[in-house]
Amino acid sequence: MIIYWSACFLSIALTWLVTRSYSIKGHEIQGRVYWFIAILLAALPFIYIAAVRYNVGADFQSYYKYYLRILGGRRYNVFTGLFTRERGQYEILYYLANLLIASLKLSAPWMLGFTVILFLMPVYKRIFDDSPYPCMSIYLLMAMGYYCYFLNGTRQMIGAAFLMLSIPFIEKKKFVPFLILVLIATGFHTTSIVFLAVYVIAYVNISVKAITVVTVIMFVFGNAFGSIANNFLSGLEYYSGYLTSSYAQRGQGYIVLAINIVLVAFATIYYQKDNKLYQIYYDIQVLALWAAALTGKIVLVNRYTITFGLFSIILVPMTLSGIKDQHTRRILGTAVIILCFIYATYTIGFQNSNTVLPYQTFWQAGIIQ
Structure with a gap:
């Protein structure tokens, strides 16, 4: 698990750095470009190890072979006069994401990198905006097992990430953009459609x-x-x-x-x-x-x-x-960190949840991309 904890702590350090740089400036920075780069930088360690992994995650081979089929398999459509790639079993937006990278003739790690960006960028965006302790949230992303689950249930977690983006629109009672994000999430994983109920529950x-x-x-x-x-x-x-x-x-x-x-x-x-x-x-x-x-x-x-x-x-x-009492807050915060570390060590380190161990790259597996 060293590779995962290393990425986690490096991401935490980068998050601390970009948020500290923000406060040192002494004025509010509204530029979306700045925050996009800051979020991307903070997520980069997690992005990298997900992009270059090979056969890590129980469903890795399914996703890998799916991309290779789209990358190499072409079928002539007599009605349109164009060559097309079969969609297969997956949802439309996940298919289009694969098709986009395949159209650029990029190897599999680029597709893996693109999908992890689709997952982490929305999640980090919500963490930066909503979490009072962003570094803790990033720690929990790993320690509660969600990052490693992404390495297996990629489509589901991309959907969940876009559902997270919809939170501000629930708070502001803006149903149309909320609905659009839920539909985007559903385009990656069908189960996301159930999230529509959250909008109703929030105002009942x-x-x-x-x-x-x-x-x-x-x-x-x-x-x-x-x-x-x-x-x-x-x-x-x-x-x-x-x-x-x-x-x-x-x-x-x-x-x-x-x-x-x-x-x-x-x-x-x-x-x-x-x-x-x-x-x-x-x-x-x-x-x-x-x-x-x-x-x-x-x-x-x-x-x-x-x-x-x-x-x-x-x-x-x-x-x-x-929690107003600082002593209580520190004790409970420490307990959360320790208990989640134990949970991650047990489920991932010993039970190999989602089959993310042993970790290896394409190069270690002898596959040149």
């Missing part, structure tokens, strides 16, 4: 007590909800195949469930009722908990645990920043 003003009651109901009647949902999904052509696959045999992830319970409890204890942005992130974390509670009961619902859970890398620092 559900009380914490009501959320607690619904959460208890979710746990008590989870099996019944699962049976109803799976019966519905069996009628959908896309999902029906998953009901008889290994995905349907996956049980409850108790560690992930416990983490989500702790996160919601922590955010509830220090709930910021006068902070609308905090409430939005809180509601999304509750959705992650509900999805975790239904994991093992509804096929593929664990994907929502991950998609919604990504937002916790900002919610946790926001919660800590709202």
